[in-house]
Amino acid sequence: MHLSFAWRYFKAKKSANAINIIAWVTTAVIAFATCCQVLVLSVFNGFEDLVKSLYSSFYSDLKMVPATGKTFVFSVDQLNKIKQQPYVQAVSMVVQEKALLQNGEHQPVVNLKGVDENYAKVSGLPGKVTTGKFDTGTSDDPHLVIGYGLQNAADITVNDAFAPTQVTLVLPKKNSTSADPTASISEGFAKAVAVFTIQQEFDNNYAITNIDFIKQLAGLAPDEFSAAEIKLKYGEDIDARMADLQKGTGNTVTVQSRYQQNMNLYNTMRMEKWAIYAVLTLILIIAAFTMVSALTILVLEKKKDISILQSMGGTRSFIQKIFLSEGLLLGGIGAFCGITLAIVICLLQIKFKLIKLQGGSFLIDYFPVKLVASDFLLVGGSAAIIALLASLAPAIKASRQAIELK
Structure with missing residues (x-):
């Protein structure tokens, strides 16, 4: 029932026009932030796939290198x-x-x-x-x-x-x-x-x-080498096969996966991706302040409604849930619109290559993008958590309001 109250408050025309403006500005900022987050994560996914495909052209699935020194002895029988x-x-x-x-x-x-x-x-x-x-x-x-x-x-x-x-x-x-x-x-x-x-x-x-x-x-x-590069059959579990080979070669040889051969590169790409995501999350946090303002004004406007609910037996918990749900509605609608817009932009980029890379030194002339479902869950979850935290203070304020039926 608290959801139906929250929905009525969301779509109802407020007595103060400022509340409508603040509410829609909050929703728009959340939509903008989530759209940017999905777009940036998708571009990073695209570049990551591109780099991995390029590096896979040079590096093998597995590589055996000496544990110490530059070379190791590898007999014909071992090979x-x-x-x-x-x-x-x-x-x-x-x-x-x-x-x-x-x-x-x-x-x-x-x-x-x-x-x-x-x-x-x-x-x-x-x-x-x-x-x-x-x-x-x-x-x-x-x-x-x-x-x-x-x-x-x-x-x-x-x-x-x-x-x-x-x-x-x-x-x-x-x-x-x-x-x-x-x-x-x-x-x-x-x-x-x-x-x-x-x-x-x-x-x-x-x-x-x-x-x-x-x-x-x-x-x-003749039996001295720097490395042995290995290609696995299609569908093999690289980590499991790496462990199998390591057991069979002992401590004189280290077996590396393609990821371990390029660990610094992949770690740097991952750090850059999450650093940009963290920066864009700040926009959501800024939107949370406008949400606090909108909900606080709404609480003041709905004093009479809150008092009526209290007199009819509405508990503090029920009233809190109404305004928490209101905050989640603002955040959820904003996140849904932002993620939907980002998906549309990414699909257009994939099909038509609308946004080009500047300069001619790249292997491709457009921004690569890749949509990953976990990114949607992450961005949507972040928006929901921030919206919930932002609506907590106004919800508590509403639940503690004294009954006023005048």
């Missing part, structure tokens, strides 16, 4: 044991090292990644090649697949119409103890045959080549 696991689709062994890439006067430092013939089965990078063909060559004839940014930085030619650029790679030798600095480094030559484009972090820093070529330059043993 075969992992390949035989029913949940493993493919395994690629990797050696990674910092190297100096020399092309004339250009000498950028790169992350040189040596991969085996199975790399295309665990990584989406070969599908991101925009010029040339993904081919790492052999130890005797090594090829280089470089990022687009690195190509520009080192002025490397990768074009069928011209001879591909042959670059010099300089990297440190393992466990070199010579007093001669030149003896602690080694040089090799590789032919740039392809360019990939994923994301600026990778495009500017990474070059892919043959694993045996890097091993020879770095002085690594």
Whole structure:
């Protein structure tokens, strides 16, 4: 019954026009705040999905790295044991090292990644090649697949119409103890045959080549690697399989999921998302102050109604519920309108790409959005809680009012 009283008070024309104005301003501010919250969360969801898809092109489902040091010994038997696991689709062994890439006067430092013939089965990078063909060559004839940014930085030619650029790679030798600095480094030559484009972090820093070529330059043993990258079969539980592999490899190797390989990135994105959400919640809190004003004035206007209810046996709890429900109505209607408007805007953006990104350095030219049901529950719940807290003081004031029937 208290809900019907609250609804009557909400839709009834007030004697003071200011109450109507304050009530509708409160509802509009709540609608605006909830709309902004859903829009911002949806844009962050869209960018998060975009970044994850880009990073999944470079990082494998699981990655085995040494618990200490830069390399670990991995025998053929150990490799075969992992390949035989029913949940493993493919395994690629990797050696990674910092190297100096020399092309004339250009000498950028790169992350040189040596991969085996199975790399295309665990990584989406070969599908991101925009010029040339993904081919790492052999130890005797090594090829280089470089990022687009690195190509520009080192002025490397990768074009069928011209001879591909042959670059010099300089990297440190393992466990070199010579007093001669030149003896602690080694040089090799590789032919740039392809360019990939994923994301600026990778495009500017990474070059892919043959694993045996890097091993020879770095002085690594045949069974010595920097990592083992693993692709799981579709639908496998990554966390469960990561735990299984960790049990089987002991303490010398750490198994990482794709999330753990990029933990700093994902944590930063999550923190930014919730920081913006917290800032927008302040708008709801500001709206709560106008709600307090509207309900307080309403309590003063409905003194006679409250007294009549009290004389008819209405308890304090019943009267409190009326004005708490009134506050929830203001917050609920505002939140519903705001969330509905945000959904409409997001659907229009998804279909028509109305809002564009400024500049031409992005892989897409529009703001990506993704609607997530949990965001609606979070935003709606926040609005309801704030509305309930804001209506608490006026509701208590109404319940404690003395009976006045004059």
